[in-house]
Amino acid sequence: DSGVTQTPKHLITATGQRVTLRCSPRSGDLSVYWYQQSLDQGLQFLIQYYNGEERAKGNILERFSAQQFPDLHSELNLSSLELGDSALYFCASSVYGGGGETQYFGPGTRLLVL
């Protein structure tokens, strides 16, 4: 158990809908990361937050957005969902979010878009 929690564990929804994925980092970690794991794209970095501020951005679609709240939990919002958004979404956390820090991963949220 890494100490990173993600809810929900599974999510089934329809195309065009909007969903919110939630992540709580390890106690003491200030930085959170979101990754998407799909069969065709592999593990792709989406976005990183540090203490509420966006720190780095990867291949995140404009339909997706994220934020980190004052209590340090983070939410990833996915809107206008398409079939291709079906994937496993991981949250990770680290202490300060600096280069080379180890990231600790949550169990993931499996999203199925029908």
Place this chain on the structure above:
Amino acid sequence: AQSVTQPDIHITVSEGASLELRCNYSYGATPYLFWYVQSPGQGLQLLLKYFSGDTLVQGIKGFEAEFKRSQSSFNLRKPSVHWSDAAEYFCAVGASGTGNQFYFGTGTSLTVIP
């Protein structure tokens, strides 16, 4: 740009045999390198990491990896594989600079034959 290549999509070994999983990276500076393992339905667990110093690093579960700058490689090894090692293994390179995003390889799936 940073990238990671794991040439072997799938490897099958007998229990008790030795194991080597290959990882090649592309990165301009001294990289931060990681190996993670993902069991079915689970998140990613850190096996080991390389930042600097000794090029042979020891990890959990009896794994080790060797950093070879001249070959841009960071291969994972284990002298004697156990059935419980069956899983997906991911090599990652961490970015330096403002963010700490990881770039993952496509993974190597390990099957262990009793």
